[in-house]
Amino acid sequence: MAIVFDRPKSLLDVTLSYCPGCTHGIVHRLVAEVMDELDIQGKTVGVAPVGCAVMAYDFFACDMIQAPHGRAPAVATGIKRAKPDNIVFTYQGDGDLAAIGTAETIHAATRGENITIIFINNAIYGMTGGQMAPTTLPNQVTQTTPYGRDVDSAGYPIRVCELLSTLDGVALAQRVSVDSVKNVNLAKKAIKKGFQNQIDKKGFSIIEVVSTCPTNWGLTPVEAVKWLQENMLPYYPLGVYKDGEKGDRLK
Amino acid sequence: MAERFLMKGNEALAEAAIQAGCRHFFGYPITPQTELAAYMSKKMPKIGGTYLQAESEIAAANMVLGASAAGVRAMTSSSSPGISLKTEAISYMAGSDVPALIINVQRGGPGLGGIQPSQADYWQATRALGHGDFHILVFAPATVQEMVNLVSTAFDLGDKYRMPAMILADGMLGQMMEPVELPEATETQAAPKTWAVDGHEFKRERNVVNSLYLTPNDLESRVKARFERYENIKQTEQRAEEYLTDDADIVVVAYGASARVAHSAVDLARAQGIKAGMVRPITLWPFPTNIVQKVAKTAKQFLCVEMSMGQMIDDVKLSINCSKPVNFYGRTGGIIPTPAEICEEIKILEGAK
Amino acid sequence: MSLNMVIAGFGGQGILFAGKIVAYSGLIDGKEISWLPSYGPEMRGGTANCSICISDKAIGSPLVTTPNVFIAMNGPSFDKFINSVEPGGIVIVESSLINKKVERDDVKVSYVPASALAEENGLKGLANIILIGKLFKEFGFSSEEALYKAVEKCVPAKKAHLIEANKKALELGMNS
Numbered sequence: 001m002a003i004v005f006d007r008p009k010s011l012l013d014v015t016l017s018y019c020p021g022c023t024h025g026i027v028h029r030l031v032a033e034v035m036d037e038l039d040i041q042g043k044t045v046g047v048a049p050v051g052c053a054v055m056a057y058d059f060f061a062c063d064m065i066q067a068p069h070g071r072a073p074a075v076a077t078g079i080k081r082a083k084p085d086n087i088v089f090t091y092q093g094d095g096d097l098a099a100i101g102t103a104e105t106i107h108a109a110t111r112g113e114n115i116t117i118i119f120i121n122n123a124i125y126g127m128t129g130g131q132m133a134p135t136t137l138p139n140q141v142t143q144t145t146p147y148g149r150d151v152d153s154a155g156y157p158i159r160v161c162e163l164l165s166t167l168d169g170v171a172l173a174q175r176v177s178v179d180s181v182k183n184v185n186l187a188k189k190a191i192k193k194g195f196q197n198q199i200d201k202k203g204f205s206i207i208e209v210v211s212t213c214p215t216n217w218g219l220t221p222v223e224a225v226k227w228l229q230e231n232m233l234p235y236y237p238l239g240v241y242k243d244g245e246k247g248d249r250l251k
Numbered sequence: 252m253a254e255r256f257l258m259k260g261n262e263a264l265a266e267a268a269i270q271a272g273c274r275h276f277f278g279y280p281i282t283p284q285t286e287l288a289a290y291m292s293k294k295m296p297k298i299g300g301t302y303l304q305a306e307s308e309i310a311a312a313n314m315v316l317g318a319s320a321a322g323v324r325a326m327t328s329s330s331s332p333g334i335s336l337k338t339e340a341i342s343y344m345a346g347s348d349v350p351a352l353i354i355n356v357q358r359g360g361p362g363l364g365g366i367q368p369s370q371a372d373y374w375q376a377t378r379a380l381g382h383g384d385f386h387i388l389v390f391a392p393a394t395v396q397e398m399v400n401l402v403s404t405a406f407d408l409g410d411k412y413r414m415p416a417m418i419l420a421d422g423m424l425g426q427m428m429e430p431v432e433l434p435e436a437t438e439t440q441a442a443p444k445t446w447a448v449d450g451h452e453f454k455r456e457r458n459v460v461n462s463l464y465l466t467p468n469d470l471e472s473r474v475k476a477r478f479e480r481y482e483n484i485k486q487t488e489q490r491a492e493e494y495l496t497d498d499a500d501i502v503v504v505a506y507g508a509s510a511r512v513a514h515s516a517v518d519l520a521r522a523q524g525i526k527a528g529m530v531r532p533i534t535l536w537p538f539p540t541n542i543v544q545k546v547a548k549t550a551k552q553f554l555c556v557e558m559s560m561g562q563m564i565d566d567v568k569l570s571i572n573c574s575k576p577v578n579f580y581g582r583t584g585g586i587i588p589t590p591a592e593i594c595e596e597i598k599i600l601e602g603a604k
Numbered sequence: 605m606s607l608n609m610v611i612a613g614f615g616g617q618g619i620l621f622a623g624k625i626v627a628y629s630g631l632i633d634g635k636e637i638s639w640l641p642s643y644g645p646e647m648r649g650g651t652a653n654c655s656i657c658i659s660d661k662a663i664g665s666p667l668v669t670t671p672n673v674f675i676a677m678n679g680p681s682f683d684k685f686i687n688s689v690e691p692g693g694i695v696i697v698e699s700s701l702i703n704k705k706v707e708r709d710d711v712k713v714s715y716v717p718a719s720a721l722a723e724e725n726g727l728k729g730l731a732n733i734i735l736i737g738k739l740f741k742e743f744g745f746s747s748e749e750a751l752y753k754a755v756e757k758c759v760p761a762k763k764a765h766l767i768e769a770n771k772k773a774l775e776l777g778m779n780s
């Protein structure tokens with residue numbers, strides 16, 4: 001009998017550490033499928049963040065390194081500059097990428113560093129038990145915004161793709177989600193483009209995946225997807241914010 | 252003999268690193284190490300290397316982590332406040348068994364401190380260059396020529412033991428010019444870095460560079476294994492230079508810039524009939540305990556001279572179990588002591604016996 | 605005899621460059637040498653100074669605190685270092701810019717109006733080298749051959765056309 005659905009070779013045969021219903025699993029699978037389809041596993045080095053995906057080094061079949069909190073784009077820069085023929089990607093959450101690692105993210109982007117960033121935005125710190133993230137929505141309740149995020153005190157959420165799209169080093173800045181079959185397919189296309197850009201030396205690519213955190217949102221997986229659609233997507237519209245190659249606007 | 256020419260300490264460090272095969276430099280501007288980065292920015296593009304001015308010292312050190320993990324010789328340089336920022340990545344390097352070269356051209360502290368030469372980062376370098384149980388190799392050159400020589404040693408031993416290595420210099424050594432001979436560029440004979448993350452190409456098991464061990468027993472056994480390696484290094488890699496110690500009643504212990512001043516002070520004291528000598532540690536970690544112990548058998552007392560409030564003195568006392576008096580003389584804040592004031596201290600101590 | 609020299613003046617007067625020529629002369633003669641500049645914000649428009657040692661033995665402290673040679677190129681530097689000069693030492697004063705006299709009688713002083721001399725001889729900007737020429741006459745810190753070679757070595761390739769002017773400035777100083 002023909003096998004029509006199998007584990008991608010670039011995803012190891014281990015149990016993922018993520019909570020039930022968390023969308024990390026889907027995104028891991030998409031990244032692994034893309035590695036398989038582009039036949040790049042053998043030359044890929046992945047950079048794991050600090051956060052829920054810290055143990056991503058146990059899940060992907062390529063070489064992996066674990067970076068300090070927020071520094072994944074700097075570590076990736078070091079690897080890529082040392083070995084330009086390798087394919088280097090980081091896999092980071094919102095606290096890692098848009099709070100402690102803001103400088104590393106922005107500067108890797110503006111240098112046009114030829115790397116691919118997978119950015120999971122679920123509006124909360126998952127690993128540490130549900131604190132406010134830089135992308136937590138106004139009035140959203142978290143452990144450290146128990147009365148809802150008060151923008152007068154805690155400020156406003158950061159729209160990362162919009163921010164980075166202004167930088168000339170960026171090739172691709174695209175926001176996707178995995179809340180429906182259609183969007184899963186779109187997300188995979190975007191991730192594939194992000195890696196293809198690197199192969200084609202086009203510059204910095206970031207794919208922001210608007211994601212759920214049922215555990216820390218206090219919702220069932222199905223309710224979490226619904227909450228994402230009703231609350232996250234209006235603030236973080238899906239779409240392409242930059243698609244081209246670094247420096248193209250200056251030509 | 253190779254041609255001798257004049258080079259600034261900072262530039263000599265940079266050229267020596269290039270000669271040692273380093274092609275990846277990640278930095279961030281800070282006085283008084285500026286010339287090192289500037290030299291790299293001039294040279295690296297011409298030899299196919301990378302000079303990258305990072306967004307911060309934190310990022311620069313993490314770029315070194317990435318490049319070293321990918322298997323190349325990589326380095327960063329900074330001065331005291333910048334080194335504090337690099338400690339995060341250095342702890343990760345130590346915890347992931349990744350070698351790298353870090354250069355600290357020390358200036359006065361704490362805080363923003365000053366920009367004049369200092370040796371106040373001894374504790375930081377030898378005790379706590381980041382969180383966790385670990386050591387790094389620390390070398391303390393006292394001349395521009397020795398800066399050149401120790402750069403390749405630091406790279407070689409860092410690779411051999413898979414750990415970060417530091418050159419602990421200071422603003423005086425970084426800024427001064429002295430004659431140097433550069434070694435012939437040699438192909439590094441380092442063992443292949445089979446642990447590096449540079450793509451498995453399906454020819455080997457995948458590599459993982461990681462410092463996270465959530466099971467306490469795993470982490471403990473990793474740290475213990477690393478400390479066994481440290482024990483071996485302590486036995487084999489201690490380095491120091493002795494000067495007139497054979498018959499010395501008072502032995503000055505000083506490293507780097509202050510050792511040069513102390514050397515002149517010992518000469519002054521000898522000229523006045525005082526039996527003074529000196530031990531100059533070249534490795535600060537591992538500390539040259541064996542030599543200090545040996546000298547303690549004949550010396551009557553020690554005088555530690557540092558450009559700090561007294562940091563290395565702890566290691567001198569520990570080395571000899573406080574079996575002889577260990578005195579201290581130091582200037583801090585960016586002041587280089589004079590030979591005369593150290594000689595005066597020697598005279599007081601010898602008279603006060 | 606060892607040279608322990610301080611040269612000091614304004615940033616932009618070529619203090620460090622003049623020191624480098626002295627240091628290189630010693631190097632070419634096969635001596636031990638050190639050259640230590642002041643650094644930091646004071647270099648940007650303020651005072652600059654430089655310590656140079658030439659010796660047959662390894663140099664201990666490269667920071668010269670009691671110079672046996674002192675070249676003063678401005679008033680503030682004159683005031684700062686004049687009392688630190690070793691008794692019997694040599695002091696050279698740029699007298700176009702410093703109108704003070706040395707009150708000590710235990711040092712050998714030369715007054716050289718170097719800036720004026722430079723101007724008169726079409727060597728603008730080479731007052732520092734004129735003073736090195738004078739020092740060479742007062743304190744032969746190296747062989748003459750080494751001194752001229754040092755000039756060739758220290759003048760950057762881009763400014764090679766200035767080598768002759770530098771040599772002329774040295775001679776002017778020697779004969780001043």
